[in-house]
Each structure stands twice: as structure tokens, then as C-alpha cells.
Amino acid sequence: MTSNYLQALEFTFSVTAPVFLIVFLGLYLKRKRHINDEFIGIASRLVFNICLPTLMFLSILNSGINLAEQGKLAIFAALAAIISFYSFWWLSPLLTQNPQDRGVAVQSAFRSNLGIVGIALCAKAYGDPGLAVGALLLAVVTPIYNILSIYALTKSLRQDEKLQWHRLLLDIVKNPLIVSITCALIGLSMGWQLPAILDETGHYLGSMTLPLALITIGGSLSISALKKASTLSAYTVFAKLVLLPTVVTSAAWWYGLDGVELGCLALMFASPTAAAGFVMVRAIGGNHQLASNTIALSMLGSAVSISVLLYLLRLHALA
Numbered sequence: 001m002t003s004n005y006l007q008a009l010e011f012t013f014s015v016t017a018p019v020f021l022i023v024f025l026g027l028y029l030k031r032k033r034h035i036n037d038e039f040i041g042i043a044s045r046l047v048f049n050i051c052l053p054t055l056m057f058l059s060i061l062n063s064g065i066n067l068a069e070q071g072k073l074a075i076f077a078a079l080a081a082i083i084s085f086y087s088f089w090w091l092s093p094l095l096t097q098n099p100q101d102r103g104v105a106v107q108s109a110f111r112s113n114l115g116i117v118g119i120a121l122c123a124k125a126y127g128d129p130g131l132a133v134g135a136l137l138l139a140v141v142t143p144i145y146n147i148l149s150i151y152a153l154t155k156s157l158r159q160d161e162k163l164q165w166h167r168l169l170l171d172i173v174k175n176p177l178i179v180s181i182t183c184a185l186i187g188l189s190m191g192w193q194l195p196a197i198l199d200e201t202g203h204y205l206g207s208m209t210l211p212l213a214l215i216t217i218g219g220s221l222s223i224s225a226l227k228k229a230s231t232l233s234a235y236t237v238f239a240k241l242v243l244l245p246t247v248v249t250s251a252a253w254w255y256g257l258d259g260v261e262l263g264c265l266a267l268m269f270a271s272p273t274a275a276a277g278f279v280m281v282r283a284i285g286g287n288h289q290l291a292s293n294t295i296a297l298s299m300l301g302s303a304v305s306i307s308v309l310l311y312l313l314r315l316h317a318l319a
């Protein structure tokens with residue numbers, strides 16, 4: 001029994017420690033001015049537009065994953081994202097009396113950082129199969145996150161303004177991650193095989209993704225935001241890091257998911273609040289300080305919460 005505990009503990013730290021150490025390295029480099037906001041902005045665009053789409057494309061194309069067998073996982077992930085949003089939306093009046101903070105809090109509670117932290121954890125925990133399953137989850141859940149986040153922010157901040165659904169859907173269709181994953185799924189179903197030169201070039205680009213992305217996440221963390229964290233921020237982060245992954249993982253196990261699928265799903269939904277949410281809140285004129293607080297708190301807190309979740313899954317041989 002003791003050996004099982006130790007093996008589970010060793011596996012947990014082997015997955016989470018390298019990911020969060022690189023995040024904290026980014027924070028250190030920013031504080032020492034080895035990197036600055038201009039570097040973070042350029043690196044983030046490079047990751048979002050080139051490196052991460054390339055990594056997702058190759059991971060799916062080379063995975064040999066059976067799409068027909070992944071329908072159960074895709075349906076559950078989509079339902080989990082939608083139900084979690086409406087559950088937090090319904091509960092949000094209990095957390096804040098300010099209707100303008102409602103959308104920001106809900107977005108911060110239900111929207112996970114799938115494309116960077118989630119994918120990094122899936123890759124570290126399960127290798128190439130984890131990357132492939134993580135990419136599939138990213139493709140399913142990302143459009144749902146974008147649509148529901150816009151709805152929440154617009155509903156709470158601009159109650160008289162109608163959503164421009166055609167523009168929102170166009171932005172989703174043009175999203176580089178969605179484009180690359182869609183192309184990879186098409187290619188996988190048709191048996192595409194890239195020439196060796198293109199495949200190796202793509203792997204060079206893809207290998208830059210996770211360390212560069214994690215450094216930019218760390219460089220974007222704000223110590224001042226942590227000092228200004230409010231009670232609402234704390235409640236929101238508790239919902240994001242404890243309540244959401246516990247309910248989703250338990251429901252997924254009851255639904256019949258296990259192994260790599262259950263592990264990746266748990267890691268994706270347990271990931272901290274998406275940094276993209278801050279940009280969206282600021283653009284729409286919301287409480288960006290609240291968004292910044294929850295992102296910083298959830299990033300630091302997730303180092304513990306994800307470790308505990310992964311340890312329990314490993315200890316009980318569920319994933």
C-alpha cells in the first residue's frame with residue numbers, strides 16, 4: 001500500500017512540477033527584466049498563431065486516434081462546459097450583488113486555460129496520446145467557451161446591446177487553433193501523411209510551443225493583482241480549482257470514462273482560469289482588475305489543486 005502512495009506521489013510531481021516551474025521561471029525572468037511586455041506580446045502571438053496550431057495539427061494527424069470512438073468523450077466535454085457555465089451563472093447572484101461583476105466572475109470560474117496549461121499537463125502526463133486527446137477536447141470546448149464568455153460579459157455589462165452572433169461565429173471559424181484542429185481531423189479521417197521534411201519542420205515549431213507559452217504565462221502574472229485580490233476573487237478561484245474539476249471528474253467517471261480520456265478531461269477542466277479572459281474583459285469594458293486577480297490566484301493555486309487531483313486519480317488507478 002505504501003508503495004502505491006509513493007508511486008502516485010512520484011507520478012504527480014513528475015507531471016505538475018516541470019510545468020509550474022517553467023511558469024514561475026517566466027515570472028522570475030519578468031521581475032529580473034530579462035523579458036518584458038513587448039517580448040511577452042510577440043511570443044504570445046507566435047504561440048497562438050503558429051506554434052500551438054502546428055503542435056495540435058501534428059499531434060492529431062500522427063496520433064492514429066479513432067474518431068468514431070471519441071464521440072462519447074466529445075459529447076461529455078461539450079455538455080460539461082455548457083452545464084458548468086449555466087450552473088455558475090445561476091449561482092453568481094449569491095457571490096456578488098454587483099450585476100456588472102457577474103459576467104466576469106462566471107467567465108473566470110468556468111473557463112479553463114486549455115490551450116497552454118491544459119495541453120502541457122496532458123502531454124506531460126500521457127505523452128502523444130494525451131496530446132491527441134487534449135487537442136480533441138480543445139477543439140470541442142474552445143468554441144463553447146468563446147460563445148458563452150461573450151454572452152456572459154455582454155449580458156452583464158451591456159444589457160441593452162444585442163449580441164452580434166455572425167461576427168462571433170466568424171471569429172471562431174477564423175481561430176488558428178480551430179482551423180488547425182479541423183484540418184487535422186479531416187486529414188486523419190482521409191489518411192493524410194506529411195512529407196518527412198514538412199513533418200520534421202512542424203515538430204521543430206511544435207516543440208517551441210509549451211516552454212514558450214508557459215514562460216509567457218509566468219511573465220504575465222501580476223504580484224500586485226494578488227495583493228489586491230478580493231473575497232469575490234477567492235470564491236471564484238475556489239469554484240474554478242476545486243468545485244468544477246471535482247464535479248466534472250466525478251461525473252465523467254460515472255459516465256464511464258477512464259484512463260487517458262478521464263485523466264486528460266480532469267486536467268483540462270482543472271486548469272487555471274484562461275488568460276484570454278482578461279483580454280476579453282478589458283476589451284468589453286468590464287472589471288479587468290477582478291479578471292486579473294482571478295487569473296493570478298488560480299494560476300498559483302492550481303499548482304496545488306491539480307497535484308491533489310492527479311494524485312487521487314493515480315492512487316485509485318482511474319487515470
